[in-house]
Amino acid sequence: MTVNLKDLASSAQERICFDYTIDLSAEEVNFERPFPKPVRVAGQVSGESGMIRLEAQIEAEVHTRCARCARPVVYEKKVPVDFFLVSGAKGSEESDDLIAVEGDEVELDDIAVPELLLDMEMAVLCREDCKGLCPHCGKDLNEGPCGCEPRQIDPRLEALKKLLPPE
Ligand SMILES: [Zn+2]
Ligand SMILES: [Zn+2]
Structure with missing residues (x-):
């Protein structure tokens, strides 16, 4: 105007x-x-x-x-x-x-x-x-907890671990 x-x-x-x-x-x-x-x-x-x-x-x-x-x-x-x-x-x-x-x-x-x-x-x-979304499964955590482990290792890191020599 x-x-x-x-x-x-x-x-x-x-x-x-x-x-x-x-x-x-x-x-x-x-x-x-x-x-x-x-x-x-x-x-x-x-x-x-x-x-x-x-x-x-x-x-x-x-x-x-x-x-x-x-x-x-x-x-x-x-x-x-x-x-x-x-x-x-x-x-x-x-x-x-x-x-x-x-x-x-x-x-x-x-x-x-x-x-x-x-x-x-x-x-x-x-x-x-x-509470946001679970970074692993994407569930809305306001609706309750999801089934994911609290400290889940990124699957890509899991694969890297296998490349390391056994302790
Ligand atoms: Zn929100
Ligand atoms: Zn989850």
Whole structure:
């Protein structure tokens, strides 16, 4: 969504509120597409002590898989956004909460989408104490123990052992 900052400069409006959704269903994160549902962006742009402030909240339903057992995990994610928008020249001052704007228009997607993606967790667990999968038989150990020996020797190592001279 595009916000025109000229509207803000006119005395008629002190703030511009927005509440819209972005389709990120094709967006890939960590080789998955975690946003099958539209991502909501809601907030406002307002004039504040001669500057323009963008405050918003990004709300996404994240669909991913447990990093240990690969079960589907769905969770709600909220990312707060709070920036001051400044026109070109001033924006060259490096600062985390300043965003340089060219002209009078601000494309909110260009700000919101990177903020959401930067905030994505690299690994999510279905629960804190997920036991994961057995490395030998692949059984989900959350459902109970498998029949594997606790310290099974890799069959490739077993073959190597036979090559060693007897002790
Ligand atoms: Zn898990
Ligand atoms: Zn096993």
